[in-house]
Amino acid sequence: MRRAAKIYFPFINAGMQEVATYRVNWIFYILGNVMSCFVSYFIWKAVYSSGGGENLEGFTLPDMIVYIFLMFLTSTIIGSDASYVVGEEVRDGSIVMRLIKPVSYNGTFLFQELGNKLLTEIMLLVPLVVGVEAVRAALMGGIQFNPLSFLIYLVSCVLAYLINFFFNICFGFLAFVVKYLWGANLMKACVVGFLSGTIIPLAFLPKPLEAVFLLLPFASLNYTPVMIYIGRYSGLTLLYYLGLQLFWALAFWGLSKFLWRVSVKHLTVQGG
Template identity: 45%
Template sequence: MNKLRKQYLPFVRAGVQNLITYRMNFLGFIIGGLIYCFVMYYLWKSVFMASGGDTFMNFTMSDMVLYLFLSNVAGEITFSSVSNDIAEEIKDGSIAMRLIKPVNMDLSYLATELGGTAMRTVTFAFPVIIGLEIYRYVTLGIVMFNPINLLLFLLSIVLAYLVAFRVNLCFGFMAFYVKNLWGMGILKNSIINFLSGSLIPLAFMPDGLRTVLEYMPFASMSYTPVMIYMGKYDTSEIIFRLGIQAVWAIIIYGISKLIWVGAIRKLSVQGG
C-alpha cells in the first residue's frame, strides 16, 4: 500500500497542478456548462407551461431543475480527459515514455485524473448540490435533503466514474485508427449526452427505448446516480441499479484491456 502511494502520488499531484495551471480553462468549461443548464431550464419551464399541468411525465418543475443541474454535476465529476491525453501521447509518441515506466499505465492515468476530479468535486459539485437544496427549500418550503440518498449518490458516482473512465480510455485508443480526434470528441460527447440521459431524462423516452438505454453502460455514467439522489428509486431498485453499474464497470474494464492488446501491436513511435 505504501509502495502504491509512493508510486502514484506524484501523478495525483501532477493532476491537481495541471488543473490549477489551467484554472481559467476549467472555469470556462464550468460556466459553459451552467449556461447550458439555464437554457434547458427555460426550455423546460416553457414546456411545463405549454403542457398546462404541474407534472410532466411524473417530473415536477423542481424535479426537473434538480435533474438538470445534478446531471451537470455528475458530468463534471465523471469528466475524464483521458481520451484526449492518451490520444495526444499516441500521436506525439510520448506514450513510449509512459510505457517504459515501472507503473501500470491505466493506473497512472487514473491517478492523474483523480487529482482533477477531487478539485472539481470540492469546488463545483458540492456548492451546486448545496445550492440545489436551498432552491428546493425555498420553492417547496420543506427540507428535502436526505443524507442517505447523498451517500448512495456518492457510491453510485464512484461506479459511474469507473465506467466513464474506461469508456473514455477506449475512445482514446481510437487514436490508433483515426486522426480527427477533435471530431471524435464531439461525437463521443453527443452520443454519451444522449444515451446517458443527461440531455433528456431517460424516463421521458418511449418505453422500449428507455428499457434498452437503462441497461446500457451509458445510463450507469450519469442517470443512475442522479435518479438515486432524487429519490426516484426504492431500496430494491437502488440495489439492482448499483449492481448493474458494478457489472458494467467490470465488463468495460475487460473491453478496454482487449482493445489495448489489439491496439498496442499497431503502435509505432517515430523519433523521440
C-alpha cells in the first residue's frame, strides 16, 4: 500500500499541476459547456408554460431545472479524458514512456486524472451544489438538501467515474484502428449523451426503451447518481442500482485489461 502510494503520488501531483497551470482556460471551457444547460432550461420552461401540464412523466418544472443542472454537475465530476489521452499517446508513440516504467499502465492514467480532478472538483462542486440547492429552495419553498442522499450521491459518482474511466480507456484503444479520434470521440459523446439521459430524462422515453437503457452501462454514468441526489431511488431500488454500477465498473475494468493485453502486441511505434 505504501509502495503504491509512493509510486502513484507523482502522477496525482502532475495532474494537479496541469490544472493549476491552465486554470483560466478551464473556467472558459466550463462557461462554454454550461451554455447548453441554460438552453435546456429555457426550452423546458417553454414546454411547461405551453400547456404540457404541471407534471410530465413525474417531473415538475422545478424538478426538471434541478435535473438539468445536476446532470451538468455530475457529468463534469465523472468526466474522463482517458480515451483522448490514450488515443493520442498511441498515435504519437509517447505511450512507450509508460511501457518502460514498472507501474500499471491504467494506473498511471487513473492517478494522473484523479490529481486533475481533485482540484477541479473542489473548485466546482461547492459552488454548483450551493447554486443548485439555492435554486431548489427558491422553487420548492424551503431547503431540500438531504445530507444522506448527498453522501450516497458522492459514492455513486465515484462508481460512475470508474465506469467512465475504464470505458474510455477501452474506447481509446480504438486508436489502433481509427486515426481520427476527435471524430470518434464526438460520436461517442453523442451516443453516451443520449443513452445516459443527459439530453432528456430516460423517463420520457417509451417504457420498453427506458427499461433497456436503464440496464445499459450509460445510465449508470449520470442518470443513477442524479436520481439518487433528487431522492428518486431508495431502499432496495437504491441498492440494485448501486450494485449495477459496481457490476459495470468491474466489467469495464476487466475489459480494459483484456484489450490492453491484446492491443499492446499490435503496438508499433515509428522511429522511437
